Amino acid sequence: MTRALTTFLSLFESFHSSGSVVACAAPFLITLVLVLFRPSLTRTKLPPGPMAFPFVGNLLSLPTTQKAQGLRDMEQSKSYGDITYFHGLGQSLVILNNRHAMSELFIRRSDITGGRPTLTMCGELVGYNKAIVLKQPGKEFREMRKELGAAVGKGSALSRNKLLRHQELGRYLSNLLETPSLLFEHNRWLIGTYTLSIAYGYRPTKFNDTFIIAAERALAEFVDLIQPGTWIVDLFPFLKHVVLRLPFTRYKETISRYQESQKALSITPFRMVKSQLARGTAPESVCATLINKFPTRSTTEEDEAYLAWIAGNIYAGGSDTTVSSLCSFYLAMCLSPTAKKKAQAEIDAFTERMDRFPNANEKDRCPYICALISELYRWAIVAPLGIPHMFTEDVEYNGYLIPRNTTILVNAWAISQDPEIYPEPDQFRPERFLGNKQQLDPREYAFGGGRRLCPGIDLADTMMFLALSGILAVFEICPLPSCPLSYAFRDAFSRHPLPFECSITVRSSRAQDWINVALAE
Numbered sequence: 001m002t003r004a005l006t007t008f009l010s011l012f013e014s015f016h017s018s019g020s021v022v023a024c025a026a027p028f029l030i031t032l033v034l035v036l037f038r039p040s041l042t043r044t045k046l047p048p049g050p051m052a053f054p055f056v057g058n059l060l061s062l063p064t065t066q067k068a069q070g071l072r073d074m075e076q077s078k079s080y081g082d083i084t085y086f087h088g089l090g091q092s093l094v095i096l097n098n099r100h101a102m103s104e105l106f107i108r109r110s111d112i113t114g115g116r117p118t119l120t121m122c123g124e125l126v127g128y129n130k131a132i133v134l135k136q137p138g139k140e141f142r143e144m145r146k147e148l149g150a151a152v153g154k155g156s157a158l159s160r161n162k163l164l165r166h167q168e169l170g171r172y173l174s175n176l177l178e179t180p181s182l183l184f185e186h187n188r189w190l191i192g193t194y195t196l197s198i199a200y201g202y203r204p205t206k207f208n209d210t211f212i213i214a215a216e217r218a219l220a221e222f223v224d225l226i227q228p229g230t231w232i233v234d235l236f237p238f239l240k241h242v243v244l245r246l247p248f249t250r251y252k253e254t255i256s257r258y259q260e261s262q263k264a265l266s267i268t269p270f271r272m273v274k275s276q277l278a279r280g281t282a283p284e285s286v287c288a289t290l291i292n293k294f295p296t297r298s299t300t301e302e303d304e305a306y307l308a309w310i311a312g313n314i315y316a317g318g319s320d321t322t323v324s325s326l327c328s329f330y331l332a333m334c335l336s337p338t339a340k341k342k343a344q345a346e347i348d349a350f351t352e353r354m355d356r357f358p359n360a361n362e363k364d365r366c367p368y369i370c371a372l373i374s375e376l377y378r379w380a381i382v383a384p385l386g387i388p389h390m391f392t393e394d395v396e397y398n399g400y401l402i403p404r405n406t407t408i409l410v411n412a413w414a415i416s417q418d419p420e421i422y423p424e425p426d427q428f429r430p431e432r433f434l435g436n437k438q439q440l441d442p443r444e445y446a447f448g449g450g451r452r453l454c455p456g457i458d459l460a461d462t463m464m465f466l467a468l469s470g471i472l473a474v475f476e477i478c479p480l481p482s483c484p485l486s487y488a489f490r491d492a493f494s495r496h497p498l499p500f501e502c503s504i505t506v507r508s509s510r511a512q513d514w515i516n517v518a519l520a521e
């Protein structure tokens with residue numbers, strides 16, 4: 001309809017310039033068009049947004065950092081309502097400001113909100129469009145999600161107790177005790193080890209493991225690649241043929257460098273497992289299971305990429321995000337001694353009775369620690385604006401028309417801080433998720449939603465549960481009087497607490513025993 005109206009307006013302009021014939025016919029034409037298009041005229045009302053300027057629209061009002069954007073959108077939601085609309089340079093974007101808009105548009109209309117914005121540079125030119133996260137909905141997307149869900153979702157066939165071993169946790173605790181100042185590096189190592197052993201049966205022994213370094217480089221480049229406004233080919237895809245030929249732009253070198261990193265994250269570990277399988281030495285893993293299940297799908301490079309990117313999503317999607325929650329846990333324990341004491345009492349009762357740390361399938365025996373994990377997902381939300389989706393059709397909402405191909409962001413940060421859902425939202429309070437009157441589970445928005453809901457929620461819960469149980473059983477975590485702590489985060493694609501120091505000491509003489517038991521497993 002928008003196109004019909006535009007065509008009409010340009011027709012009207014050309015008639016207007018051609019003189020008297022039109023002068024006579026114009027009233028008739030106007031009446032005809034008004035009658036024909038009247039319902040659609042009211043429908044084409046776009047959602048409200050900040051003031052627009054020619055050409056750039058109101059894109060300049062888009063704040064640059066995610067936290068600022070979250071804050072600002074909360075402000076804006078008071079003036080614009082549920083949704084805020086940005087447009088310019090041929091692009092349009094809508095931010096869903098609250099839980100109501102999220103469930104109405106994102107979840108109830110998940111049939112048309114499952115697309116991803118097309119990223120020519122990152123997806124097409126560097127090759128990340130083979131990864132689930134950038135795949136457009138369709139048969140292959142559904143199949144990949146199904147396989148990943150079967151591998152890491154609830155009730156997956158893989159034995160988590162075997163893959164996420166206490167031995168790695170014991171090594172983490174022991175290393176952390178030796179060098180507590182390297183807290184963030186130890187956290188990265190533990191989650192890296194967990195995700196790599198699930199994906200490939202691979203267990204790095206040191207921080208500077210070659211695979212972890214290559215994967216981290218690829219993820220950093222991925223973040224660089226998806227930054228809005230960085231790559232001209234994302235705004236004007238037809239330029240991709242031009243920029244590749246231009247001398248001096250270095251596009252070609254950049255693309256091939258990024259392609260190499262992309263393959264180091266996906267194809268290299270895949271081929272490692274493939275040759276281990278051929279030699280009969282492959283440990284249990286998602287990748288080995290996939291190769292055995294689809295023996296004919298790993299002959300061409302295209303097929304390899306398909307399987308490699310099912311397993312590749314585990315490290316790519318699960319490491320940086322879970323590390324963020326694990327780092328926030330230490331911050332929360334320093335700032336909320338009451339929550340820490342209650343969690344320690346729960347884990348002490350477990351370890352005294354069982355003489356070991358809990359296993360992956362024993363979450364229900366530690367409800368306070370599970371509630372603490374939920375509160376971490378809310379209090380220190382990892383992806384404040386989620387990952388952009390795209391409307392695959394025009395949609396009407398509250399009398400507004402949101403055009404097809406509009407990018408959608410959910411302001412998950414605003415939901416997590418809504419005082420009507422979470423009284424005193426800045427307080428860290430696991431009790432919100434215990435008892436009869438529980439508050440909204442943050443898994444309903446902190447992991448995205450609809451058809452693209454994060455497939456790793458259950459795995460993230462399990463990794464967090466194992467890590468937190470061990471840490472709480474063994475360590476006393478306290479703020480350092482010399483280093484004031486603050487609730488401050490590095491704003492990026494995923495949010496991480498800013499580096500901080502805290503005191504990490506052994507809680508009791510038995511703590512060293514628990515570490516030794518774990519190391520010996």
Ligand code: HEM
Pocket residue numbers: 132133134145152313314315317318319321322325382383386387388389446447448449450451452453454455456457459460
């Ligand atoms: C605390 C941990 C985690 C957080 C906060 C998190 C958050 C998210 C969010 C917000 C999305 C976007 C969903 C959407 O577009 O609506 C997402 C997608 C995704 N996550 Fe996670 N995630 C976490 C852990 C994991 C883990 C452990 C895995 C491993 C399997 C994983 C794999 C993925 C994948 C593959 C996608 C893309 C899904 C798609 O595009 O269809 N995530 N995650």
